[in-house]
Amino acid sequence: xxxxxxxxxxxxxxxxxxxxxxxxxxxxxxxxxxxxxxxxxxxxxxxxxxxxxxxxxxxxxxxxxxxxxxxxxxxxxxxxxxxxxxxxxxxxxxxxxxxxxxxxxxxxxxxxxxxxxxxxxxxxxxxxxxxxxxxxxxxxxxxxxxxxxxxxxxxxxxxxxxxxxxxxxxxxxxxxxxxxxxxxxxxxxxxxxxxxxxxxxxxxxxxxxxxxxxxxxxxxxxxxxxxxxxxxxxxxxxxxxxxxxxxxxxxxxxxxxxxxxxxxxxxxxxxxxxxxxxxxxxxxxxxxxxxxxxxxxxxxxxxxxxxxxxxxxxxxxxxx
Amino acid sequence: xxxxxxxxxxxxxxxxxxxxxxxxxxxxxxxxxxxxxxxxxxxxxxxxxxxxxxxxxxxxxxxxxxxxxxxxxxxxxxxxxxxxxxxxxxxxxxxxxxxxxxxxxxxxxxxxxxxxxxxxxxxxxxxxxxxxxxxxxxxxxxxxxxxxxxxxxxxxxxxxxxxxxxxxxxxxxxxxxxxxxxxxxxxxxxxxxxxxxxxxxxxxxxxxxxxxxxxxxxxxxxxxxxxxxxxxxxxxxxxxxxxxxxxxxxxxxxxxxxxxxxxxxxxxxxxxxxxxxxxxxxxxxxxxxxxxx
Numbered sequence: 001x002x003x004x005x006x007x008x009x010x011x012x013x014x015x016x017x018x019x020x021x022x023x024x025x026x027x028x029x030x031x032x033x034x035x036x037x038x039x040x041x042x043x044x045x046x047x048x049x050x051x052x053x054x055x056x057x058x059x060x061x062x063x064x065x066x067x068x069x070x071x072x073x074x075x076x077x078x079x080x081x082x083x084x085x086x087x088x089x090x091x092x093x094x095x096x097x098x099x100x101x102x103x104x105x106x107x108x109x110x111x112x113x114x115x116x117x118x119x120x121x122x123x124x125x126x127x128x129x130x131x132x133x134x135x136x137x138x139x140x141x142x143x144x145x146x147x148x149x150x151x152x153x154x155x156x157x158x159x160x161x162x163x164x165x166x167x168x169x170x171x172x173x174x175x176x177x178x179x180x181x182x183x184x185x186x187x188x189x190x191x192x193x194x195x196x197x198x199x200x201x202x203x204x205x206x207x208x209x210x211x212x213x214x215x216x217x218x219x220x221x222x223x224x225x226x227x228x229x230x231x232x233x234x235x236x237x238x239x240x241x242x243x244x245x246x247x248x249x250x251x252x253x254x255x256x257x258x259x260x261x262x263x264x265x266x267x268x269x270x271x272x273x274x275x276x277x278x279x280x281x282x283x284x285x286x287x288x289x290x291x292x293x294x295x296x297x298x299x300x301x302x303x304x305x306x307x308x309x310x311x312x313x314x315x316x317x318x319x320x
Numbered sequence: 321x322x323x324x325x326x327x328x329x330x331x332x333x334x335x336x337x338x339x340x341x342x343x344x345x346x347x348x349x350x351x352x353x354x355x356x357x358x359x360x361x362x363x364x365x366x367x368x369x370x371x372x373x374x375x376x377x378x379x380x381x382x383x384x385x386x387x388x389x390x391x392x393x394x395x396x397x398x399x400x401x402x403x404x405x406x407x408x409x410x411x412x413x414x415x416x417x418x419x420x421x422x423x424x425x426x427x428x429x430x431x432x433x434x435x436x437x438x439x440x441x442x443x444x445x446x447x448x449x450x451x452x453x454x455x456x457x458x459x460x461x462x463x464x465x466x467x468x469x470x471x472x473x474x475x476x477x478x479x480x481x482x483x484x485x486x487x488x489x490x491x492x493x494x495x496x497x498x499x500x501x502x503x504x505x506x507x508x509x510x511x512x513x514x515x516x517x518x519x520x521x522x523x524x525x526x527x528x529x530x531x532x533x534x535x536x537x538x539x540x541x542x543x544x545x546x547x548x549x550x551x552x553x554x555x556x557x558x559x560x561x562x563x564x565x566x567x568x569x570x571x572x573x574x575x576x577x578x579x580x581x582x583x584x585x586x587x588x589x590x591x592x593x594x595x596x597x598x599x600x601x602x603x604x605x606x607x608x609x610x611x612x613x
Contacts (some may be wrong), residue, residue: 068502087583108601109600112422113600116555120593120596127589128590289430290431293432293433296430300420300427
């Protein structure tokens with residue numbers, strides 16, 4: 001049904017990436033920094049969306065994949081003195097490996113039990129970070145020095161603490177992950193995932209190995225979230241246990257619900273929207289959590305499909 | 321102190337934890353069992369009970385027992401009212417859809433927590449116990465109030481069990497739990513049962529909180545640990561099984577008391593959480609539960 005307009009779809013995604021590229025040169029300093037952060041976290045939301053939106057698995061433990069990337073990158077730089085590219089790869093590998101183990105265990109359960117199991121594994125991960133405070137810095141966290149955040153390619157060196165370099169690095173990762181997600185969604189694999197969401201028994205009966213497909217989705221989702229975490233550590237230079245707390249498992253759920261589950265651009269829209277709502281309201285009130293709470297309830301009551309989900313339903317049926 | 325008395329002290333502390341935990345987890349278990357709703361805001365109803373207990377007992381002058389009894393009577397009713405409103409405004413409109421209600425109760429969690437922070441503040445505040453009688457054992461003195469908490473909890477659990485198994489209300493609840501649609505076809509007002517169960521579940525948590533608040537203190541973040549522990553108890557006991565819930569609460573409470581007296585509390589939590597997660601993975605019906613429907 002969506003294949004009717006592949007050109008339109010690609011044009012839209014390239015357009016969004018081009019727009020973000022152009023914004024770098026127009027945005028004031030403060031908003032440039034905010035956008036870099038939003039793009040890095042939107043990747044986290046995209047990873048969450050792959051599992052929640054397309055496979056329909058509600059996890060409350062994705063903070064562990066994000067922080068696996070965060071610590072995988074942060075600790076190798078801090079303790080082993082690794083360079084930025086190696087540390088990034090280490091972060092993603094940690095997330096993928098953790099996702100594989102968690103997936104093998106948690107996928108034995110379904111529905112509510114899946115949610116509770118993922119939440120508990122994430123809690124264990126969080127407590128482990130606190131327990132090994134000697135290496136992880138515990139709830140104080142670790143600051144990654146500026147000198148460790150410089151990439152040298154050939155003769156040129158890129159300083160990730162420079163705002164423009166940071167923005168462009170975040171955009172590059174965002175663009176790559178966005179195109180990967182789009183490719184997954186349009187592929188045979190993506191369609192099987194949606195089929196599992198709609199009716200797992202029937203998909204199984206049609207001869208698909210739903211278990212293997214779900215496991216692959218968990219690993220892909222975990223790796224993408226870890227990429228976001230690794231990039232966050234390297235771009236913003238801070239690693240801390242608060243990123244592993246249950247709140248960071250709920251935030252991607254909120255962003256995805258807000259932007260529209262099972263839409264490729266929804267995670268970006270949701271993250272962007274929520275960040276700016278928080279940013280604007282923080283001028284009037286410190287009750288940030290109240291806004292999150294009210295937003296969650298209103299969304300689930302009145303816009304269960306989110307912003308892009310509603311747009312797709314009303315006007316743009318071809319939106320991926 | 322020698323090892324024996326030390327162990328006895330740890331066991332007594334664990335028993336108090338178990339008593340409070342059993343009540344809180346029973347509330348969660350009822351809501352899940354009858355309504356199939358995972359109430360993530362359950363810990364916040366617990367916290368709300370404790371905070372209201374502080375507010376009521378400080379508003380009433382005179383002997384601490386008067387304030388405490390007033391808190392024990394009023395705080396759970398107020399929490400029940402809040403739960404009833406939440407059920408009417410949100411859960412019913414979602415038609416008790418499992419995933420929708422999870423997201424909505426996460427929202428409630430944040431709203432209640434933030435309101436408590438705004439109006440009550442970040443301080444931890446104590447409530448004076450209604451009496452301060454100490455029972456003198458040969459090795460150490462032990463708070464009589466703590467033992468009365470265990471007794472109060474036991475009485476409440478027995479009452480709940482009697483209501484569930486011996487009264488018409490209990491029969492209606494069990495019928496709704498067993499098969500919602502058939503129950504409705506037989507003229508049971510399912511929506512009112514749901515509203516009542518949700519309120520009662522929240523009230524059980526609030527009662528547990530009022531009982532514990534003279535021992536620990538009221539704090540706006542105090543709902544997180546009871547929530548996770550209640551989840552653990554409900555899972556180990558088997559979802560929706562009252563007997564399993566009580567047994568699991570005693571098991572978890574005692575082992576928590578004993579383990580955290582001899583090991584680092586973080587390590588104890590890590591092991592406990594991991595063990596429970598594994599139970600859920602490999603024995604989803606719980607240790608005592610029968611097969612899920």
